Amino acid sequence: MKNKDLLPKILETGANELEIIDFRMFEVIENNDIYEWVLGVNVAKVKEVIQKPENIFKSPGMPDEVEGLAKIRDNVIPIINLAKWMKINEPENAGKYVIVMEFLREIMGIVIHEAKRIRRIKWTDIKKPPASIDEKLGGKVVGVIEIEDGKLLLLLDFEGILDELGMIKVFSLSEEIAEGIERKGHYNILILDDSPVARRIIKNILEKDGHKVYEVQSGLEGLEFLQNIYEEAQKEGVDITDKIQLIISDIEMPGMDGLTFTKKIKEHPEFSKVPVVINTSLSDKATVDKAKYVKADAHLVKFDTKDLLHIVHEYAIKK
Numbered sequence: 001m002k003n004k005d006l007l008p009k010i011l012e013t014g015a016n017e018l019e020i021i022d023f024r025m026f027e028v029i030e031n032n033d034i035y036e037w038v039l040g041v042n043v044a045k046v047k048e049v050i051q052k053p054e055n056i057f058k059s060p061g062m063p064d065e066v067e068g069l070a071k072i073r074d075n076v077i078p079i080i081n082l083a084k085w086m087k088i089n090e091p092e093n094a095g096k097y098v099i100v101m102e103f104l105r106e107i108m109g110i111v112i113h114e115a116k117r118i119r120r121i122k123w124t125d126i127k128k129p130p131a132s133i134d135e136k137l138g139g140k141v142v143g144v145i146e147i148e149d150g151k152l153l154l155l156l157d158f159e160g161i162l163d164e165l166g167m168i169k170v171f172s173l174s175e176e177i178a179e180g181i182e183r184k185g186h187y188n189i190l191i192l193d194d195s196p197v198a199r200r201i202i203k204n205i206l207e208k209d210g211h212k213v214y215e216v217q218s219g220l221e222g223l224e225f226l227q228n229i230y231e232e233a234q235k236e237g238v239d240i241t242d243k244i245q246l247i248i249s250d251i252e253m254p255g256m257d258g259l260t261f262t263k264k265i266k267e268h269p270e271f272s273k274v275p276v277v278i279n280t281s282l283s284d285k286a287t288v289d290k291a292k293y294v295k296a297d298a299h300l301v302k303f304d305t306k307d308l309l310h311i312v313h314e315y316a317i318k319k
Contacts, residue, residue, distance in 0.1 A: 016123045016260040018252070019043040022116040022153060023099065027088040034091065038153045039112075040119070040145070042252055044287060045158075047100045047107065049115045053079070063165045072100055072109065078167065079109040085161060086137060103281035104159065104168060104302055119153075121145055126254035129154065138164065142194050143254040155254075159281070163197040169303075181309045186210040187316040188243060192222045192258060193250040193279075201303050202248065202279070209309055214244070219256030222249065223264065226271050241273050246316040248300075251280045251287065263294040275315040279308075 020040040027035040050072065056079050058068040065084045069076050079098065083090040090113070098109040126143035133154065134141045140157040147153050162168050189206055193199045194217050203213045216222050229243045247265070249258040258278060265271045277298045278291040291299040298311050 016257055017120060018123065018257065019118055019120050020153075020155070021046055021049070021099065022119050022147075023097075023112045024114040024116055025083060025086065025088065026091050026094055026113050027086075028091055029089075037086070037088075038116075038147065038151050040153050040155050041099065041101065041158065043118060045101045045103050045281065047102055049097060049099050052096055052098050052111060053109075063167075065165055066167075067111065070109065072098075072107075075107050077107045077109055079111060080161075080165070081111045083111070083113075085165070101158070104162070105304075106162075106167075106169075108162075108167075110158075119147075123253070123255060123257045123260070126155065128254070140164070142252075157195055157197070159195045159197045168197070181209075181306070182313060183209075184313045185316070185318055186212075187245040187312065187319075188212045188214070189246045189248060189312070189316070190214045190216070190222065190225060190244055191248045191279075192216050192219065192253065192261065194218060194253045195250070198250065198302060202308070205303075205305050205308060206312070209312070211312070218253040219249070219258060219261030219264075222247070222261055223256075226265070226274075230270055239273070240270050241317045242319060244274055245319060246312060247274055247276045248279045248312075249276060251278060251290075259290050259294050262291075262296050266295040273317070275317065277311055277315060 020042055022038065022040050025037040025039060027037060029035050053070040053072065056068040056070045065081055067079045067081050070079050081095065083095060094113045095111040097112050097115055099112055100107065100109050125145050129141040129144045140160045141154050142157045143155045145153045189211050191199060191202050191213060199215050203215060206213050214225065216225050230240050233240045233243050249261055251258040262276045262278065265276055275297040277300055278296045279300045279302060280287060281302045288299050297315050300307055300311055
């Protein structure tokens with residue numbers, strides 16, 4: 001049996017596909033008309049969709065957008081009111097459901113108005129958002145997808161939203177962590193991530209550890225960057241690994257996801273010399289299996305500073 005026969009269709013890497021939950025938010029606009037926001041989130045980040053808990057306890061010091069804490073299953077998690085964050089006037093009693101999500105090693109609930117359906121889409125169908133929409137939502141739209149009836153489904157940057165609310169742990173290179181790392185050199189590292197928040201965190205950690213960091217926002221940009229680096233190396237009569245010693249790639253990126261990017265890297269006679277680490281907010285087994293399937297050299301869950309630096313010093317090409 002071939003390897004790909006072991007995986008469901010949606011897990012076949014190179015298909016450049018993902019599944020998203022299509023959910024809706026309703027805004028009361030002029031003349032009491034209702035505007036329907038069509039939003040989406042990757043299924044892999046979603047643990048479940050439930051009715052909004054009755055018992056939500058407000059905790060001191062939380063942002064206004066956080067309704068409080070609720071016990072769901074065995075976890076006490078923050079419940080974020082998405083309508084408040086979006087600054088929309090919602091209909092009365094509209095927030096009846098909660099999407100429970102896990103990423104960046106945290107579990108949280110997002111209050112929504114309606115969960116519509118699951119959609120399978122291609123990363124190539126995800127386009128950059130119109131400036132007016134992106135501005136309306138504070139620059140936190142990572143992409144848009146045209147669906148039926150000419151509507152646009154918006155993919156939100158939940159990492160950016162949480163960072164804005166001050167709910168992302170500060171990931172930094174402390175002296176304690178620094179002392180526990182066996183350093184084997186300083187490297188030129190390419191990072192791919194469509195989230196400005198994620199790029200900033202990774203870049204700060206790596207630069208503080210003494211590495212030079214290049215950053216791009218998608219797999220397509222990553223391939224273009226490597227092609228330019230390869231051409232430079234050829235002109236100078238050196239190997240591509242003299243220019244770049246490690247690649248760290250997110251999975252979820254518009255245009256070309258990180259798994260398809262990695263697959264293309266590993267199939268290229270020159271680019272494949274550079275080790276690739278898959279760095280993602282997803283820690284489920286399916287994601288790990290996908291990373292192995294495309295022959296990624298390692299898999300890392302955002303953002304464990306110690307794990308990140310251990311992997312950098314273990315896998316980067318030593319020059």
